[in-house]
Amino acid sequence: MSLDEFSQPTATKQRLILVEGKDDLHLIQRICGQEELAGLIEIRFYGGVSKLRPFLGALIRDAGFGKVTHIGLTRDADAGAASALQSLHDAWGYASQTLTGFGRTPPEAFFFALPDDQTIGRIENLCLQAPVFPDILACAEKMYECAIAAAPPYAIDREKSTIAAYLSMMRRPGLELGTGAEAGCWNLKSPVFSPLREFIRSIAG
Amino acid sequence: MLRSFSVRNFRCLDDLELHNLARVNVLVGDNDVGKTALLEALYVHLSQANVRKLLDLKALRRSHIALDETAWQDLFSGFDDSKEIHISSVDANGMERNSKITVGPSTQIALTVPLAGRGFERLPRPHFSRPLRVEYRDASMQEPLQNELALEPNENGFVQKQQFNPDLRAYYFSTAGPPEAESIAKHLSELLVNKQQSMLVRFASVVDERIQDLSVASPKGPAEVFVDLGERQLLPLTLMGSGVVRAVGMASAIPVHAGGVVLVDEIEDGIYYKRLNELWSGIYEMSKTFDVQIIASTHSAECVRAAIEAVVPDLQDGDPLHVYRLERGQRLPVPYERESLGSVKEFLAEVR
Numbered sequence: 001m002s003l004d005e006f007s008q009p010t011a012t013k014q015r016l017i018l019v020e021g022k023d024d025l026h027l028i029q030r031i032c033g034q035e036e037l038a039g040l041i042e043i044r045f046y047g048g049v050s051k052l053r054p055f056l057g058a059l060i061r062d063a064g065f066g067k068v069t070h071i072g073l074t075r076d077a078d079a080g081a082a083s084a085l086q087s088l089h090d091a092w093g094y095a096s097q098t099l100t101g102f103g104r105t106p107p108e109a110f111f112f113a114l115p116d117d118q119t120i121g122r123i124e125n126l127c128l129q130a131p132v133f134p135d136i137l138a139c140a141e142k143m144y145e146c147a148i149a150a151a152p153p154y155a156i157d158r159e160k161s162t163i164a165a166y167l168s169m170m171r172r173p174g175l176e177l178g179t180g181a182e183a184g185c186w187n188l189k190s191p192v193f194s195p196l197r198e199f200i201r202s203i204a205g
Numbered sequence: 206m207l208r209s210f211s212v213r214n215f216r217c218l219d220d221l222e223l224h225n226l227a228r229v230n231v232l233v234g235d236n237d238v239g240k241t242a243l244l245e246a247l248y249v250h251l252s253q254a255n256v257r258k259l260l261d262l263k264a265l266r267r268s269h270i271a272l273d274e275t276a277w278q279d280l281f282s283g284f285d286d287s288k289e290i291h292i293s294s295v296d297a298n299g300m301e302r303n304s305k306i307t308v309g310p311s312t313q314i315a316l317t318v319p320l321a322g323r324g325f326e327r328l329p330r331p332h333f334s335r336p337l338r339v340e341y342r343d344a345s346m347q348e349p350l351q352n353e354l355a356l357e358p359n360e361n362g363f364v365q366k367q368q369f370n371p372d373l374r375a376y377y378f379s380t381a382g383p384p385e386a387e388s389i390a391k392h393l394s395e396l397l398v399n400k401q402q403s404m405l406v407r408f409a410s411v412v413d414e415r416i417q418d419l420s421v422a423s424p425k426g427p428a429e430v431f432v433d434l435g436e437r438q439l440l441p442l443t444l445m446g447s448g449v450v451r452a453v454g455m456a457s458a459i460p461v462h463a464g465g466v467v468l469v470d471e472i473e474d475g476i477y478y479k480r481l482n483e484l485w486s487g488i489y490e491m492s493k494t495f496d497v498q499i500i501a502s503t504h505s506a507e508c509v510r511a512a513i514e515a516v517v518p519d520l521q522d523g524d525p526l527h528v529y530r531l532e533r534g535q536r537l538p539v540p541y542e543r544e545s546l547g548s549v550k551e552f553l554a555e556v557r
Contacts, residue, residue, distance in 0.1 A: 054548035061539050061549070063235075063530065103537040 011064040013042040015203050016107075017072040018052070018059075021045050024074065024114070024123055026178025031188055031197060037204045049075050049087065056095040060104075068107045072203045076122040077113040084113035112199040116192070124159035127177060130190035131166060140165035206297045206498040207466065210250075214281055214288045215306075216242035220536050227527040227542075228492055229485075229516050231472075231509060232502040234531035234538070240502040243531070244377065244468045247500060250292040250304045251375035251466055254341040254350035257365050259306070265381040272356055277308050277337045286335070302343040309336040309353065336366075374465020376458040378451065380474060386443050389450070390428040392457035394421050401460050404494070408456040408487040412480055413449050448475025452484060456491060463495040472501040473508035481511035489516045489525065513546050 019025050025045045032038045046055035052075070059065055073092055077084040088111045096106035115121040131137040143165045147156055167175040170185055180186060211222040217239045223230075232240045245262050252258040259280060263270055268279060278284040290306035311333045334356040342349035353366040396402045402419060409416040409432075418433035419442075430453070431439035442450055451474060458467050476484055492499050503509060509528060516526040526546060529538035541549060 054544070057545040058548040061530070061541055061545055063532075066532070102539055103535060104539075 011042060011059070011062065011068050013040065014067055015041045015070045015072075015205070016068050017041055017043045017074065017200070017203060018055075019043060019045050019074050020048055020076060021178075023176060023178035027123065027127075027181040027186070027188070028074075028196070028200065030181040031193065031200060034188060035197065035200060035204070037200065040204055041200070052088075052091045053094060056091060057098070060095050060099050066104065070110065070203050070205065071107045072110040072112065072199065074112045074114060074199075077115070077120050078122065080120045081113040081118050085111050085117075088113070110199065110203050112196065114196070116195040117199070118195070122159065124163055124177065126192050126196070127163060127180075127186045128159060129192045130187040132185055132187050133166075133170075136169050137162070137166045139169065206496075207247075207294050208297055210247065210294045211292070212243065212246040212250075213291045214285075215246045215249075215290045215292065216280065216282060218242050218246065219282050221531070222537055223529060224537075225527065225540065225542070226498070226500070227524055228498055228522065229489055229512065229526045230498070230500045231512055231526070231528045232500070232531060232538075233504070233509060233528060235533065238531040238533050240531055241380070241470050244379075244470050244500065244502060246292050247466065248375055248377040248468055249306070249339075250294060250302065253304075254339045254352040255365075256337055256339040256352045256354040257363075259337060259339070260354060260363055265379040267381070272334065274311050274333050274335050276334065276356070280306065280337075281308075300344050303341070305340045307338045307340075309338050309355075311335050374462050376462050376465070376467050378455060378458075378467070378469040378472075380470045386429060387427065389442065389454045389457055390421050390430050392454075392461045393419060393430050394428065395461050396457060397421060399460075404460070404491060405453070405456050408491065409449070409453050411483040411487050412452040412476065413445070416449075419453070446475065448477065451475050456487065459488070459491045459497045460495045462497055464497070466498045466500060467492075469499070469501040471503060473503050473505040478505075478507045481505075481508050482515050485512045485515035489519070493522070513549065517543060517546050 017028060019028060022045055025043050028043055029038065032041050032043070044059075046052050052073075071092075073088045075084050075088060092109050092111070096109070099106045114123045115126040119125075128137070140162045144156065144158055144162050147161070163177055163180075167173075167177070167180050167185060170180070170183065172183060175183055175185065181188065206228065207226050209222065209224045209226065211220075212218050213220050217237065221239065221243065223243075232243060234240055249258055249262070259277075260270070263279075270276060275286075278286045280286075281288050281290060286308040290304075292304040292306075294302045296302070312335070313333050336353045336355035338351070338353045340349045340351050354363050355366065356363055393402065393405070396405055397420070406416065406419050409419060415434045416432055417435050420431050420433070420439065421428050422431055422439075423429065430442040432442050432445060433439055442453060455467065455469060455472075472484075473481060488499060491497070512526055512528075519525050524543045526543075528541040528546065530541070531538045
């Protein structure tokens with residue numbers, strides 16, 4: 001991940017969503033486009049849960065942050081939605097306390113634990129339930145099963161490998177989960193994305 | 206070292222506080238948010254009741270000095286000289302200092318001689334003026350120091366009622382051009398007498414690697430600083446680039462104001478961007494050696510980044526650099542301290 005991608009953290013819009021990585025960013029940007037909210041909401045990625053607190057430390061001090069009125073924070077629920085949400089609340093709590101400490105009013109905050117704010121999982125789990133080409137996804141799943149049957153001396157991440165295999169068979173090769181969203185490889189109108197859409201709409205107001 | 210500072214009703218600063226000051230402090234922010242005004246307020250405050258410094262500030266800004274009742278309005282926020290300017294600080298030992306600046310009642314001046322000097326004008330008759338009054342107090346004093354600057358007939362302009370030399374441990378570099386050659390010569394002379402010039406020469410060579418030595422001489426009257434570039438003849442410092450002159454001026458002021466504060470407006474002015482890291486390293490090392498606090502303003506993101514890279518890694522001094530972003534209308538600037546400066550550097554966030 002290139003640090004150059006962080007090089008302009010100045011907020012430009014009143015509504016801001018922070019996501020873990022580039023894949024989340026591209027996918028949520030695509031949803032915002034479908035909801036006609038792209039001009040209203042800005043999305044930034046913070047580079048992983050361990051970087052959220054220092055990222056917020058830099059972000060809240062930025063000159064442009066004063067214009068932000070609504071902020072959404074998201075992360076994967078690797079160990080469960082409750083713990084993921086708590087970590088987001090904790091990170092934001094520290095940041096908003098810091099903001100108050102130097103006399104600024106924190107924006108209204110919203111929190112979401114991917115995939116659906118309820119279950120354990122990641123954004124990959126949502127995509128695997130909503131492929132545009134389900135038959136090709138079935139092939140990718142068989143590829144995973146074939147690889148497992150070969151008993152490799154290492155673990156294979158089922159969701160990531162299946163998604164990579166699925167995307168490798170798209171019209172344009174070399175896609176990743178997020179760029180796959182932009183290329184229309186995921187059915188973002190699927191009901192599995194409804195909780196995420198509701199979260200985005202709540203920030204838009 | 207100062208730990209906190211507050212100012213009310215001075216120029217564009219209605220009410221501003223700085224807390225948790227470090228050894229090196231950088232002020233950033235948009236144009237006209239009060240960075241220079243803050244440095245000026247600090248300088249006036251640290252000058253104790255040396256009210257003449259307020260007149261010097263006008264000269265540095267090249268302000269016209271009106272010889273009437275409005276002479277001091279530009280020092281007061283909203284140009285309302287019925288207000289009181291309050292400046293307070295607490296130092297690292299917990300000592301509280303307070304300055305109050307007011308304008309006295311109007312008095313009629315019977316002028317019998319014309320006034321001379323830059324910025325002055327001939328007075329009409331009859332004429333009224335109001336004195337500028339400063340009161341300074343700290344915990345060591347039983348009574349506050351009080352002073353007054355008044356327009357006096359039969360004198361060349363303004364006269365300070367009390368002449369005294371406070372233990373002034375503050376020096377201010379404004380943006381009004383390079384520091385005066387005379388003051389650099391004076392500072393370097395002190396360093397030469399105390400055999401402390403080698404650090405200054407090392408610092409100067411960082412800004413211009415050709416500089417081998419600095420000396421003071423008076424070939425044509427007043428004392429001047431000369432630079433040895435390894436050529437046939439020494440070069441007057443005033444013929445070097447303004448950045449070098451400014452850097453040498455800053456570095457020479459630090460040892461001479463040991464235990465005090467050096468204030469610098471637009472510290473990057475005249476310095477090539479690739480030299481900023483070395484500039485900050487040199488300033489920081491000298492400030493530690495001579496226990497001087499640095500408070501500087503900048504518009505340059507490169508300058509801030511250079512300060513972070515040069516100063517923050519010092520693990521001996523737990524929190525050596527703070528940056529404060531002033532915002533118009535906000536009493537508290539946005540502070541960047543060790544943890545957040547690290548985040549800023551990691552995320553290449555802009556701090557200016």
